[in-house]
Amino acid sequence: MSVGRSLLGLLVVALIGAACWPAGRDRTAPVPRNVILISIDTLRADHLGTYGYSRDTSPAIDAFARRSVLFERAVTQGESTLPGHGAMLTSRYYGSYHSSPVQGGPPLEVDTLAEILGGQGFATWGFVDGGRMRRVFGFDQGFDHYEDERVKIKRFLQKVEAWLDGHQAERFFLFVHCYDVHTPYTAPDPFGGSFVDPQYRGTFRPNAANFDAVESGRLSFGPDDLRFAIARYDGGIRHTDHHIGGFLERLEKRGLMDSSVVILTSDHGEEFQEHGGFQHKKIFRYPNLHVPLIVHAPGRSPRRVADPVELVDVVPTVLDLLGLPPHPGAMGRSLASIVDGGTDEGLAGRVAFAEGTMPGSGWRTVVSRRHQLLHDVQRDESHLYDLEADPTEQVDIAAQQPALVGQLLTVLRERLAENERRNPGRPAEQRPIDEETRRQLRALGYVDE
Numbered sequence: 001m002s003v004g005r006s007l008l009g010l011l012v013v014a015l016i017g018a019a020c021w022p023a024g025r026d027r028t029a030p031v032p033r034n035v036i037l038i039s040i041d042t043l044r045a046d047h048l049g050t051y052g053y054s055r056d057t058s059p060a061i062d063a064f065a066r067r068s069v070l071f072e073r074a075v076t077q078g079e080s081t082l083p084g085h086g087a088m089l090t091s092r093y094y095g096s097y098h099s100s101p102v103q104g105g106p107p108l109e110v111d112t113l114a115e116i117l118g119g120q121g122f123a124t125w126g127f128v129d130g131g132r133m134r135r136v137f138g139f140d141q142g143f144d145h146y147e148d149e150r151v152k153i154k155r156f157l158q159k160v161e162a163w164l165d166g167h168q169a170e171r172f173f174l175f176v177h178c179y180d181v182h183t184p185y186t187a188p189d190p191f192g193g194s195f196v197d198p199q200y201r202g203t204f205r206p207n208a209a210n211f212d213a214v215e216s217g218r219l220s221f222g223p224d225d226l227r228f229a230i231a232r233y234d235g236g237i238r239h240t241d242h243h244i245g246g247f248l249e250r251l252e253k254r255g256l257m258d259s260s261v262v263i264l265t266s267d268h269g270e271e272f273q274e275h276g277g278f279q280h281k282k283i284f285r286y287p288n289l290h291v292p293l294i295v296h297a298p299g300r301s302p303r304r305v306a307d308p309v310e311l312v313d314v315v316p317t318v319l320d321l322l323g324l325p326p327h328p329g330a331m332g333r334s335l336a337s338i339v340d341g342g343t344d345e346g347l348a349g350r351v352a353f354a355e356g357t358m359p360g361s362g363w364r365t366v367v368s369r370r371h372q373l374l375h376d377v378q379r380d381e382s383h384l385y386d387l388e389a390d391p392t393e394q395v396d397i398a399a400q401q402p403a404l405v406g407q408l409l410t411v412l413r414e415r416l417a418e419n420e421r422r423n424p425g426r427p428a429e430q431r432p433i434d435e436e437t438r439r440q441l442r443a444l445g446y447v448d449e
């Protein structure tokens, strides 16, 4: 954390406090040998059992969470794949580097976790599911081995495990990313349709084009259709959970759960008309920004942490757990003390920050333990929501709490100023998009870009 993020007023004390780890950190906990980072694209936290969902979408992830450290209020730094993974893999806010919305991966001058760990002698392997994670967007930076072919999760994880068969003796960083929860919500049975009401008689098919048609009024869409779409999305989670659960079990059999820090998270959530839209690109609200963050490190006790944390915290946390020096470019903060069993005091007063990154978006936000300030920098307009009472943000309470709005706005502006200071203000080097990438982006709903 840089000095520039400290603040005036009441929040000064809280945020400066956040820079100092609380006493009692257990430095005797073992240093993990490897790092395994799993990103399940488009997985909104509140649709997982362990985050309180009513449906049994995630028995395996729930079991993993019960033996891990779970962050209940983890927030991504943007509403789509590029800023989300940028935060997760580089510890940088999107506005702190210069990227176009089309090719918005990290520019060459920003260090990725793979580059940092590669520099420390780790073998670095990325297995991603194509689309926005194809190498053209820059997330392959620093990986010794990067596979970006789009395949379904069963076959995909077989590829990962075949690679481990031949290489797991090395000290490694493994990054695994899959799109199986993302639209078009076509996960196969028995799980894909397991939450669909058998009485549903509609014809809606939840893919990107149809959601666009609903939003533009070209396709009729009723409550039954919405329930069907959500059920298909949940079926995709259940399907993915089944395969990820098997993968985690096999990691255990390989002895890797005892020797690795294993992190499960997502780059962003999904919208189901809570604010009138669908998917994630056009909506900048809490259901899109709230992601799971579950950290399993050997020798640590399971716990749940209620304070807000950010995807930019992943890189500093990993480095700290490994006993490596902090990276000077990181904008997040280490959660290793909390993972090691320290008190929550170090998180007191923390907020999470996120930016609307779609073309024309002026939305910026900070999320505290209880509230979310949503601010439009173009219209200088603020909204405040009580996430405990109103987690889908239906009632704006900004007018009732002007002092809190002012405090959170100060934090927000401080983060924006730090982004400005870091951003070199020149176009990042870009690589051309090939036809296959363009086709995959269209299939994922990025038809307008």
Ligand SMILES: [Zn+2]
Pocket (backbone or CB within 6 Å): 041, 042, 080, 081, 082, 084, 267, 268
């Ligand atoms: Zn994504």
